[in-house]
Amino acid sequence: MMILTIERNSRVPAYKQICEQVVGLVESAALAPGDHLPPTRVLARSIGVHRSTVLHAYGELWALGYLESRPGSYSTVRRPAPTTAATGQSRGTGVIDWAAVSNPTVREECEDAVRQAHEPARPEVIDLGRLSADRRLTPTDDLRRCLRAAMLEEGRDLLDYGDPAGYPPLREAIARRMRVHGVAIAADEVIITAGAQQALDLVLRLMARPGDRIATESPTYGAALSLFRFHALQPIDIRMRPDGLDLDALGAALDAQRPVLLYTVPNFHNPTGITTSQAHRERLLALCESRRVPVVEDGFEEEMKYFGKAVLPIKAMDTQGSVIYVGTFSKVVFPGLRIGWIAAPRECVRRMVAIQGITCLSGNVLAQAVAARFCESGSYEAHLRRIHKVYRRRMQAMLAGLAEHMPPGVEWTRPAGGYTLWLGVGKSRLDERTLFMRLLQDGVSVAPGSLFVRTPPAQPSFRLSIACASEEEIAEGCRRLGRSLSSVRRRT
Amino acid sequence: MMILTIERNSRVPAYKQICEQVVGLVESAALAPGDHLPPTRVLARSIGVHRSTVLHAYGELWALGYLESRPGSYSTVRRPAPTTAATGQSRGTGVIDWAAVSNPTVREECEDAVRQAHEPARPEVIDLGRLSADRRLTPTDDLRRCLRAAMLEEGRDLLDYGDPAGYPPLREAIARRMRVHGVAIAADEVIITAGAQQALDLVLRLMARPGDRIATESPTYGAALSLFRFHALQPIDIRMRPDGLDLDALGAALDAQRPVLLYTVPNFHNPTGITTSQAHRERLLALCESRRVPVVEDGFEEEMKYFGKAVLPIKAMDTQGSVIYVGTFSKVVFPGLRIGWIAAPRECVRRMVAIQGITCLSGNVLAQAVAARFCESGSYEAHLRRIHKVYRRRMQAMLAGLAEHMPPGVEWTRPAGGYTLWLGVGKSRLDERTLFMRLLQDGVSVAPGSLFVRTPPAQPSFRLSIACASEEEIAEGCRRLGRSLSSVRRRT
Numbered sequence: 001m002m003i004l005t006i007e008r009n010s011r012v013p014a015y016k017q018i019c020e021q022v023v024g025l026v027e028s029a030a031l032a033p034g035d036h037l038p039p040t041r042v043l044a045r046s047i048g049v050h051r052s053t054v055l056h057a058y059g060e061l062w063a064l065g066y067l068e069s070r071p072g073s074y075s076t077v078r079r080p081a082p083t084t085a086a087t088g089q090s091r092g093t094g095v096i097d098w099a100a101v102s103n104p105t106v107r108e109e110c111e112d113a114v115r116q117a118h119e120p121a122r123p124e125v126i127d128l129g130r131l132s133a134d135r136r137l138t139p140t141d142d143l144r145r146c147l148r149a150a151m152l153e154e155g156r157d158l159l160d161y162g163d164p165a166g167y168p169p170l171r172e173a174i175a176r177r178m179r180v181h182g183v184a185i186a187a188d189e190v191i192i193t194a195g196a197q198q199a200l201d202l203v204l205r206l207m208a209r210p211g212d213r214i215a216t217e218s219p220t221y222g223a224a225l226s227l228f229r230f231h232a233l234q235p236i237d238i239r240m241r242p243d244g245l246d247l248d249a250l251g252a253a254l255d256a257q258r259p260v261l262l263y264t265v266p267n268f269h270n271p272t273g274i275t276t277s278q279a280h281r282e283r284l285l286a287l288c289e290s291r292r293v294p295v296v297e298d299g300f301e302e303e304m305k306y307f308g309k310a311v312l313p314i315k316a317m318d319t320q321g322s323v324i325y326v327g328t329f330s331k332v333v334f335p336g337l338r339i340g341w342i343a344a345p346r347e348c349v350r351r352m353v354a355i356q357g358i359t360c361l362s363g364n365v366l367a368q369a370v371a372a373r374f375c376e377s378g379s380y381e382a383h384l385r386r387i388h389k390v391y392r393r394r395m396q397a398m399l400a401g402l403a404e405h406m407p408p409g410v411e412w413t414r415p416a417g418g419y420t421l422w423l424g425v426g427k428s429r430l431d432e433r434t435l436f437m438r439l440l441q442d443g444v445s446v447a448p449g450s451l452f453v454r455t456p457p458a459q460p461s462f463r464l465s466i467a468c469a470s471e472e473e474i475a476e477g478c479r480r481l482g483r484s485l486s487s488v489r490r491r492t
Numbered sequence: 493m494m495i496l497t498i499e500r501n502s503r504v505p506a507y508k509q510i511c512e513q514v515v516g517l518v519e520s521a522a523l524a525p526g527d528h529l530p531p532t533r534v535l536a537r538s539i540g541v542h543r544s545t546v547l548h549a550y551g552e553l554w555a556l557g558y559l560e561s562r563p564g565s566y567s568t569v570r571r572p573a574p575t576t577a578a579t580g581q582s583r584g585t586g587v588i589d590w591a592a593v594s595n596p597t598v599r600e601e602c603e604d605a606v607r608q609a610h611e612p613a614r615p616e617v618i619d620l621g622r623l624s625a626d627r628r629l630t631p632t633d634d635l636r637r638c639l640r641a642a643m644l645e646e647g648r649d650l651l652d653y654g655d656p657a658g659y660p661p662l663r664e665a666i667a668r669r670m671r672v673h674g675v676a677i678a679a680d681e682v683i684i685t686a687g688a689q690q691a692l693d694l695v696l697r698l699m700a701r702p703g704d705r706i707a708t709e710s711p712t713y714g715a716a717l718s719l720f721r722f723h724a725l726q727p728i729d730i731r732m733r734p735d736g737l738d739l740d741a742l743g744a745a746l747d748a749q750r751p752v753l754l755y756t757v758p759n760f761h762n763p764t765g766i767t768t769s770q771a772h773r774e775r776l777l778a779l780c781e782s783r784r785v786p787v788v789e790d791g792f793e794e795e796m797k798y799f800g801k802a803v804l805p806i807k808a809m810d811t812q813g814s815v816i817y818v819g820t821f822s823k824v825v826f827p828g829l830r831i832g833w834i835a836a837p838r839e840c841v842r843r844m845v846a847i848q849g850i851t852c853l854s855g856n857v858l859a860q861a862v863a864a865r866f867c868e869s870g871s872y873e874a875h876l877r878r879i880h881k882v883y884r885r886r887m888q889a890m891l892a893g894l895a896e897h898m899p900p901g902v903e904w905t906r907p908a909g910g911y912t913l914w915l916g917v918g919k920s921r922l923d924e925r926t927l928f929m930r931l932l933q934d935g936v937s938v939a940p941g942s943l944f945v946r947t948p949p950a951q952p953s954f955r956l957s958i959a960c961a962s963e964e965e966i967a968e969g970c971r972r973l974g975r976s977l978s979s980v981r982r983r984t
Contacts, residue, residue: 354598366828
């Protein structure tokens, strides 16, 4: 019979007290190898603790090598083997150097991720930095209705593994939506992904090998640059001009450097807000087609056209099957559901489905079914109409505010939709980081331009976003921005 | 003024009729470059079709190069550029050879995936092949309650981007659950993944480079082998003995071949059903620790112990921080929500969180919140108790059925839990595939042993599963299996 006493007021947790006493009993030979410990239920009852506490204690004892447990029998006392005993106390020192065994790209990225982690913004700071749909506009009730209906009608099916290509009605709904944008595709030319980021990752896993070159706009979406680095790719920076990426430079790069693909954001380009014309898209596609270089078109804000007429996606004129289109719901509604997609030639989709099957078996079926219902019920289009109204006014407020408050020499883009515009400060004695900190001090948060390039530019630039600020906040933000930039200029 | 007529009874879709007529008007010079097309709303009303039909038609025209659209203005007629015109009709031929540009591992895997696609089973066939929680046991109502509560209390938060490490209360709940299994970890030593498969993929993305060696049991989980192949790794097969992987062979392999990690399934091993003893685990860990080789412990069925006492995970005695534990809900409840996790040293978790951030930004917050509530509300433990009862009886039925019906020379394992056992047929004139087809003809479906190895073994073997068959079906399945194997033996 083993006698244990638990000191209730002790700062040592109960499980640890049990451990220490049992170890003491074994070390003092009061318990011998082969002795049984009481079943967890029995011990728990006898010393008045929860059974999970005893389980935890037995687990620790086991980890320390003092216990053996065999299927269908009691836990039996044992003496720890020398190796474990010798090292048993040094928890936390570690035999593996995780930095050293990690993929070198991860090492670098990990440090980057830490460096880039946002500090929580002070409430008095106006946020013109964040590019993420405004939570205040989330159609929570509509979504709840879709969830309820989906669970009632298909509950069990939605909780089981699904097709790695995605929930079929959602593939249909997306194909239909793409057709509205002029892209004539069928459901089997669509694969559902866990957001646009995972879609890009999937494209790279299909096509890119370490060291491959990849043509991309510069500046461009910062998280795409991270992804390229993680895949150990070599970006070829094609500079952005006011009408889109420099096509002459693209042609030259395609010929001289043979990239495996071109990554481009033709609509409401992140970060500059530039939308290219049809003629630009046509020439871009012809250039890539003639060199047999696939175009990866990131249509992350396709739906965010609220001024004038939409230019259709490059994918809409992909008669040669060389465009991989990446789409997402996340920039208009519920990013937390992680729904993105790829529209691509069947041969390409088939291979990406195989990769999805190998790397994650199935997507989140419930989320996909809810998204499908959200589209089918008309809630999606109603939501778009609603946010278009809001963002159109916000963008007008931003353009008016900049016109009113910017000092001379500051330049900015005039987007036809989307959330972001690009602000060039011109000559400045303060470097970008210092200027960024100054703006923050003065109560306005923006995104430093260097997040979107590989080599920091000579003059500071910033991405401004209307995503998460109201019209009033935008107006006030522009005022602060103007005051701050003017004061810097005066002093320098 | 442009006049179009839509033939309502035509088999040509309305959008196509619009296209063809506009192309005709341009080609016959009735419409000249620079002419405006009517706004989509106006045209839709005037010819009596839905606006999306007109949008679709304009999209096609744009794709063919006959239309230009500019922000804020009408769609304008244009002549297609020669490049596009010359190739415009050959949709589907394609300038990209997707097979050739794809990563070579994907090429192979894609064909594999196609090859392995299951034919739909005939209803009269008893399914002793599938390893997936029985849908008939899904606790749909409990889950619905959790969903409803989560949406009511946290709706908006759950629809926005989340922490790439996972929803904090779920990390807590999992750390608590791991402590019940004797693994003393905190929430920040847990990262949530989209199922165990994505967890394994994440581990490999962190640690393995193409060509690296990886030690693994043989046979082992087939989808892990696919993942190794996809990552271009070289598995070192360590053969399974009745008490677990051959530790002498492991020691020799660690010394001679320097794998980057050991992948092991110590509980209810897939496919054999073998559970290793504490002594085995201790020696395995000591072997790996002394060579500084991380252990990846796949605890995919940790919770499925329903006979006797559980042996604690290897992770429970990881005093040196060298074990990466992979867990999942999917083998006990709602695989469609895709919730798995990794429990590992902080330094390792931190790096994996960075990779998750880079490759997918955030997990599915709603699904993670629902899983957390499912655990916190006690539904998870209640569900486990319920399915343990069911599967204990099923496994008893399976073991009794095999004892009664197997002809001499057939051998099988006797699992302490989980879903699967391993059947060695012994000498057989029929090869495994032929035997598999024969069994299928005779009304019982099993998993061919060759799915779990890289080199097909000399004698046929099969994985049997109790996951999706009732006790009655299992009894009848064993009868059919016995009859079929006996008849084959008599004839040969």
